[in-house]
Amino acid sequence: MKSVGIVVEYNPLHNGHLYHLNESKKAANADCVIAVMSGQFLQRGEPAIVPKNIRTKMALQAGADLVIELPYAFSAQHATYFAKGAVSILHSLECSALCFGSEDGDINRFTKFLDHKKRQQSLIDQEVKQMIAQGMSYPTAYSKALSQVIGLQDEFDITRPNNILGIQYIEAIDYFKSSIKPLTIKRIAADYHDETIDHTSIASATAIRKVLSTTNQELYNQYVPSSTSLELNNYLQTTKLFHSWEAYFHLLKYKCLTASAYELNNIYEAVEGLELRVLQKIKQASSFEQLMNEVKTKRYTWTRIQRLLTHILTNTSKDQMSEYLNDGHVLYIRLLGMTEKGKEYIRLKKKNLSIPIYHNVNQQNQHDLLLDVKATNTYASVLSSGLQNDLMKTEFSQYPILYQSTSKSFLKV
C-alpha cells in the first residue's frame, strides 16, 4: 500500500488544507494519507483553538487515513526539530512520500537549493553567527545568510515561511537517510500570516481564527469544510470557548510568580536571561498581548518567546526535553485516529516498526507519554471542572478515533 505523509496542525482545518490533502494524495499516487498532527500546543508556541481529539475528527473527515500525534517535545518547537519529529514518524511507518505545501511549489528548486546550500554550509554558519552577535534573531539571521551566500537561485525565495519549512523536511529526510520522496504542492492564495479574508473560498488559518473570535462566526463557513464548521460549533457550544493564550494568561502569571529563579531557569528555552525578562514584565502585565509586547525584542521572534511561555506553562524542563527529543528520533507512534484503510496500513507495517505504537495512556507507557499528558492537563486547565476532567480522560480512553469513510460516520469517538 502506497502512502503519503503530510504534516499538519489544522488550527482549524480549512479549504486550503483540504486542497493540500487531496493534491498530496494525487501527487504521490497514494492509497493512504498519513497526517502527522501537532497535539494541544503548536509550532508557534500557542494552544490550538480546539483540542487534538476534535482536530483529529476534522482530519479524518477531510480524508486522512491515519492521524498520528506529533509529540509535545517536537510540536512546540522551532522548524528544525518540528520537521525532524514529523519525518522521524513517517520514516518509521515506511511512508512512501512526504508532500508539503510551499509558496514555490517546485520540488526541483528545493533540491537544487539544498545542493548549493550543502556546499556553502560553513560560510552560511559563519554569517549566521555574525548576525546573531549583532542582535538579530536566529530565523532572520538564517534566512538573511542564505540569501547573501546563495542568492536568489532561479527566483527561489527562501524567506517565505512554507519554503523554509519545506527545506527542513528535506534536510530531515536526509538526516534519517530515509527513502521518503519529498513532494510539494503550491499553496493557492492566502499567505500563512494573512490576517484578512478576501479570497472566495481559501483563507489562512490565522485569518479564520481572527474571524472565530468575533461575533460574526458564520463568516468562516465558506472557508472551511462543513465538517470543520460542525466540530467548531459543537465545541463552542459545549465549552463556551476557543482556546487562546489569553485564556491561559492567569495560569502563566501564577506559575511565573510562584516559581523560583532556579526553577524558571530550568525551563526549556530559558536562555540568556529571557525568563527573567518575562518574570519582570508579567508582574505588571494584565493580558497576554500586553506581556508579549513588553517582552518582545529584536533578538527574539514572537514565536520564540511564545514557545518559552508554553514550556513555562507546561513546566517542561531542559532535562525532560532533551530526554524526549532524543536527537530527533521520536520514541513512539501515538495513534490519534484512523479509517479502515489506515488500520490496514498499520497492520501491514507493524512488524517492521522499531518503536511502539500507543493508542492510549496506561501503566506501561505513561513515562513515554508524560509530556503529552502534561500538555493535555495544562490545556484542559481553563475548562470548567467537569469538562476539564472529561478532556483529561481522553488520553486514557478516547484514542484512536475510528472513522468509516464509506458511511462517513465515527465508530468510536
Added chain:
Amino acid sequence: MKSVGIVVEYNPLHNGHLYHLNESKKAANADCVIAVMSGQFLQRGEPAIVPKNIRTKMALQAGADLVIELPYAFSAQHATYFAKGAVSILHSLECSALCFGSEDGDINRFTKFLDHKKRQQSLIDQEVKQMIAQGMSYPTAYSKALSQVIGLQDEFDITRPNNILGIQYIEAIDYFKSSIKPLTIKRIAADYHDETIDHTSIASATAIRKVLSTTNQELYNQYVPSSTSLELNNYLQTTKLFHSWEAYFHLLKYKCLTASAYELNNIYEAVEGLELRVLQKIKQASSFEQLMNEVKTKRYTWTRIQRLLTHILTNTSKDQMSEYLNDGHVLYIRLLGMTEKGKEYIRLKKKNLSIPIYHNVNQQNQHDLLLDVKATNTYASVLSSGLQNDLMKTEFSQYPILYQSTSKSFLKV
C-alpha cells in the same frame, strides 16, 4: 511603655476578638497592644477571607497599636512553630506580656500542667510514638498521650484547641528564655470550631465565615464591630469575592498536574507519600471539598492536609522553609500597621532590636520577604487583572498602614 502581645488571625475580626483585645490590655495593664497577625495564609492552611491589609485596618480600628505580620513560614504551620514565631517577634520587641484566649482561663493551671509535663516528657514522647505507629495523627496522639500520662489535673482539659495553643505559647516563652509574662483570658461562648450562630453578640469566626458565604450577609453584623462590617462590605463590593480554598482549586489542580513527582516531593510537609495521594485524588476531583474528603485519612488531620496544599499552591519547598523557619527565630519584623502610640513604641525599642524592621519590600530586603511576597502573589491570583496587580503592589507601597485613634481615621492606607 508597657505592652501586651496578642496572636491573631482576624478572619474576620469579631466581637469575641474585640473582647479578648480589651481584656488583654486590662489584664496586662498595658499602654500598647501588639497584635502579631497571620498574613495571607492561616494556621489551618487556608487563605484568609480578605487580605492582610484589610485585616490590619480591622485590627487598628479595634484597638491594636501595632500590627506585625506573622511571616508565612510561621503562619501556615502547626501550633508549635506558629507559637514560636509569634513569641519570637514579641520577645524581640521586648513585649511585657502575652495574653491568649483559652477555654480554661486560669494561667496557674497552665503553668502547673507544664511543670507536670516537663517531668513526664520522655514518657509522653514514648506514648506519642506508639500511637503514631498505630496510625493516629500527631495532634490526636499528642493530646491522648498527655491525658494518659498526666491525666486530668484540676479538671484542666488539654484537648481543647485554645488550651493546646496556650501551652505552646508558654513553652515558646520558655524556649526563648523570655521574660514575657503569660496571661490568659477565658473565651466567652463560641467554641473555635462552632459552625452555628446562637449567642447574642459572640460567634466564632468559623460561624461568621459560614454566614458570609450565604446570601443573607447582614446576619453577621451583630457579631462583628461596625468597622469590620464596613471593611468586609467594601472588599466584597470591589472584588466580588471573599477568598476561600474553592477559589484557588483550579490553580492547585493546575499546579499538581504540571509538577514533576520530584518537585511535589520537594514541597514542605510532603512526607510519607501524602503528596502522591493528593495527586492521585485531584485528577478526578471537581472541587476543593471533594478533594479534601478523598484525601482525608485517620492519620492526617484536615488542617495538616490543608497546610500541605497551601505549600503546594505557593510552591514552598522543604529547603526554603527550613531557611526561613530558622529554628523558630523570626528573621525580621514586618510592620503592617500602627497608631501613633505604636509608632512611639517602635521608636523606643528600635535600638535594642536584634532583627531588622521592614515596612515594605525593596531591593535590599526582598530575599528576606520572599515567602511573604510569594504568598501575596499567590493569594492575588484569583482576582481580576487590575485588582491582582493592585494587591501585589501593596507589598511594595502600602505598609505600614497608619491609624489615628483619636480621630478614628487612617492617615495612610
